[in-house]
Amino acid sequence: MSEQGGQTMTTPAIRQDDFSEITRLIIAARQRAVQAVNTTLIDLYWQVGQTISRKIEQAEWGDGVVAQLADHLAQTQPGLRGFTRSNLFRMRKFYETYQEDIIVAPLVRQLTWSHNIIILNQSKRPEEREFYLRLAIQEQWSKRELERQFKVALFERTVLNPVKVTPLVSQIHPEALSIFKDSYLVEFLDLPHGHDEADLHQGLLRQLKDFLIELGRDFCFVGSEYPLQVGGRDFSLDLLFFHRGLNCLVAIELKVGRFEPEYLGKLDFYLEALDREVKKPHEQPSIGVLLCASKDNEVVEYALSRSLSPALIAEYQTQLPDKALLQAKLHEFYLQSAPADELDGLPDEGASA
Secondary structure, eight states: OEEEEEEOOOOOOOOOOGGHHHHHHHHHHHHHHHHHHHHHHHHHHHHHHHHHHHHHTSSSOHHHHHHHHHHHHHHHTOOOOSSSSHHHHHHHHHHHHTTTTTTTHHTTTTSSSHHHHHHHHOOOSSSHHHHHHHHHHHHHHHHHHHHHHHTTHHHHHHHHOOEOHHHHHHHHOOGGTTTSSSSEGGGGGGGOOTTTTHHHHHHHHTTTHHHHHHHTTTTEEEEEEEEEEEEEEEEEEEEEEEEETTTTTEEEEEEEEEETTHHHHHHHHHHHHHHHTTTTTSSOEEEEEEEEEEEHHHHHHHHHTTOSSEEEEEEEEEEEOOOHHHHHHHHHHHHSSSGGGGGGGOOTSSSSO
């Protein structure tokens, strides 16, 4: 309260929410500043790599000159970091890898140098590099999560086992094919052998942050054992999420055994209840996910082909996959699908990343 011109002025009460607009502006400006610094740094590394590559290619320098350059920079630019001999060679490889790829080259500037080096060193094929570059940007993976995605062989699993969905998913949510997976890795749960659905359910809730990362960035948690009432009877859905990009509810039912066709009937029922009782008018029809311990792909195909609900069948895996085996299968897949004149360009399955 204050006095002005003989009158008492009352200061309006301020809530923390009233400052949110200013806070958002500051956070957004900081993010732009960090991104600008990162883009400048990546551009610098690109230009340095380009210069080294050109001089070596034109026989002006030998490989040994790069070590001399690193020593020179260390002596003349004290405190300068990141310009060791090994990193200078990485800059050269960075430039030479992407110099002619006009589609992918702009993507590298949206990631940190550490992210780029992980992708550059661990990818075997150009399409694999592009796959991880796009997903790392889209999902905003940390360095640790990016390393994990290589460890769980996400690229190999995605190519070899595309997600199985009902025809209605493709019609209503065509973009869902690039959002959902055929299998989800939940090795972070440390589930015991012979676990039951309660173990799986509680484990996912305890490690919800990790599970959300595995699902994807646009998934938002709504509830566990979400209550649904139909005809005076009470039902509960294992897990309910919302996907911001698809603008729809996503129901997940958990099964610790093999997929059975009759499971789809119960999921269809839950999706109908969600769309009638829970879905907002502006939202798209709900999608259902049956997350099972295992599935027979032929049984899944038969079950999904006549289903009238937007649903999909996926596996959860409690242990890391055999990446070497998946890479061998992927190599065989490429051999079978590539034209004969392109076979010589395929990397050998035993080549190191």
